[in-house]
Amino acid sequence: xxxxxxxRTQLLADGELSGEDARAARAHLNGCAACAAQFAEIRALxxxxxxxxxxxxxxxxxxxxxxxxxxxxxxxxxGFWLGAASGVGASALAAALALAVLLPPSxxxxxxxxxxxxxxAMMQGPLIEVASSDHHTVKPWFAGKIDLSPPVKDFKAxxxxxxxxxxxxxxxxxxxxxxYRHGGHVVDLYVWHGARAAGTATRHGYAVQSWVxxxxxxxxxxxxxxxxxxxxxxxxRGEED
Amino acid sequence: xxxxxxxxxAQALPHLDAAYNLARWLAPAHADDIVQDAMLRAFRxxxxxxxxxxxxxxxAIVRNCARDHAGxxxxxxxxxxxxxEDGAALPDPAPGPEQQAAGASERRRLDAAIAALPExxxxxxxxxxxxxxxxxxxxxxLDVPVGTVMSRLSRARAMLKDGWMTP
Numbered sequence: 001x002x003x004x005x006x007x008r009t010q011l012l013a014d015g016e017l018s019g020e021d022a023r024a025a026r027a028h029l030n031g032c033a034a035c036a037a038q039f040a041e042i043r044a045l046x047x048x049x050x051x052x053x054x055x056x057x058x059x060x061x062x063x064x065x066x067x068x069x070x071x072x073x074x075x076x077x078x079g080f081w082l083g084a085a086s087g088v089g090a091s092a093l094a095a096a097l098a099l100a101v102l103l104p105p106s107x108x109x110x111x112x113x114x115x116x117x118x119x120x121a122m123m124q125g126p127l128i129e130v131a132s133s134d135h136h137t138v139k140p141w142f143a144g145k146i147d148l149s150p151p152v153k154d155f156k157a158x159x160x161x162x163x164x165x166x167x168x169x170x171x172x173x174x175x176x177x178x179x180y181r182h183g184g185h186v187v188d189l190y191v192w193h194g195a196r197a198a199g200t201a202t203r204h205g206y207a208v209q210s211w212v213x214x215x216x217x218x219x220x221x222x223x224x225x226x227x228x229x230x231x232x233x234x235x236x237r238g239e240e241d
Numbered sequence: 242x243x244x245x246x247x248x249x250x251a252q253a254l255p256h257l258d259a260a261y262n263l264a265r266w267l268a269p270a271h272a273d274d275i276v277q278d279a280m281l282r283a284f285r286x287x288x289x290x291x292x293x294x295x296x297x298x299x300x301a302i303v304r305n306c307a308r309d310h311a312g313x314x315x316x317x318x319x320x321x322x323x324x325x326e327d328g329a330a331l332p333d334p335a336p337g338p339e340q341q342a343a344g345a346s347e348r349r350r351l352d353a354a355i356a357a358l359p360e361x362x363x364x365x366x367x368x369x370x371x372x373x374x375x376x377x378x379x380x381x382x383l384d385v386p387v388g389t390v391m392s393r394l395s396r397a398r399a400m401l402k403d404g405w406m407t408p
Contacts, residue, residue: 007391010391010394010395011391014369014376014394015375016375016376041398041402042398045370045398045401045402046369046370048351049351049355049366049370049371049401050370050371052347052348052351052352053348053351053352053355053370053371054265054348054352055262055371056258056261056262056265056266056272057258057261057262058257058258058260058261058276059261059273061273062257062261062272062273062276062277063257065273065277066254066257066276066277066280066281067254069277069280069281069284070246070249070250070254070280070281070284071246073246073281073284073285184246184247184250184251
């Protein structure tokens with residue numbers, strides 16, 4: 001039943017032949033029942049596998065873990081937030097922390113805190129604790145974990161795709177953080193109450209934009225150019241108005 | 242963000258699903274860890290990657306990671322039987338309602354028959370029929386000669402036909 005040309009027939013069925021080789025192999029099929037049957041069988045089996053076999057897709061948790069691990073690798077080996085802390089004496093640090101708790105931060109120091117927190121989450125994780133692009137999943141996740149309900153909206157069509165959220169802290173205040181993806185960048189949106197500071201700043205290549213709306217404080221942070229972050233903030237603010 | 246990460250996110254990360262699919266077919270219980278290891282390894286060695294399509298290169302790393310995992314987990318023998326766990330499967334092209342009942346059990350049998358193939362045959366079959374790689378790309382991914390790809394594929398098909406067609 002097998003023909004000496006069966007290897008060429010396999011190559012033809014798998015699309016490995018072109019031009020004159022393919023034409024010759026096809027011509028052979030016309031006169032050889034064994035090869036014609038073999039060809040049809042290979043194609044039918046391939047079609048059956050493509051149509052019927054499981055094709056798994058990476059679950060969101062795996063995608064999030066991979067992105068986090070890669071982001072951590074790509075960040076500076078020695079994070080500036082570690083470097084900053086290591087150069088300061090323990091007592092000076094304690095004094096600074098005490099002051100920070102007592103005084104509401106200015107927009108500048110707020111930008112530092114937000115950038116630190118963002119980089120820390122990227123490097124050490126967790127960046128995302130609830131991974132979903134569905135606001136019906138992300139918003140309820142915060143209920144009972146924090147005493148505020150952040151506005152959750154996906155802006156995928158505008159280039160900022162909701163990835164999920166996490167709990168974090170800003171100056172010791174609990175914050176709800178919504179995580180978005182913008183091209184190759186991760187955008188964090190911090191929502192909390194306590195700072196009452198507004199402004200924009202760039203810290204170590206991270207753009208930070210903060211504002212106050214109603215009784216909530218907002219800060220968006222990203223390593224994309226500030227103009228792109230502004231675009232994101234417009235989307236978020238448009239949503240609240 | 243540095244240039245390597247940008248390139249990696251553009252060229253390698255889009256194939257995360259394909260990498261996961263291969264890992265699931267190689268080691269269903271450890272696919273999460275294998276893929277995470279593999280993508281991190283890929284990122285670390287991404288400077289060495291030159292080419293248009295990162296898939297063969299990624300598949301080679303996934304396979305190495307799967308082998309490392311199997312080495313670590315030796316003794317805990319397991320027969321892979323995909324389809325029962327929580328991994329998200331791409332829905333198949335929607336079949337007509339009348340085909341659905343018969344289709345589901347038929348697909349399960351097909352999955353079981355593929356899962357029952359020895360690893361080296363299962364891998365070539367997945368790479369050729371699901372990922373539609375060329376012989377050359379499969380040879381790159383498996384680090385074997387093209388002739389070996391050809392003979393393994395032929396053997397894999399014969400085994401699958403036997404396992405699937407025989408009730």
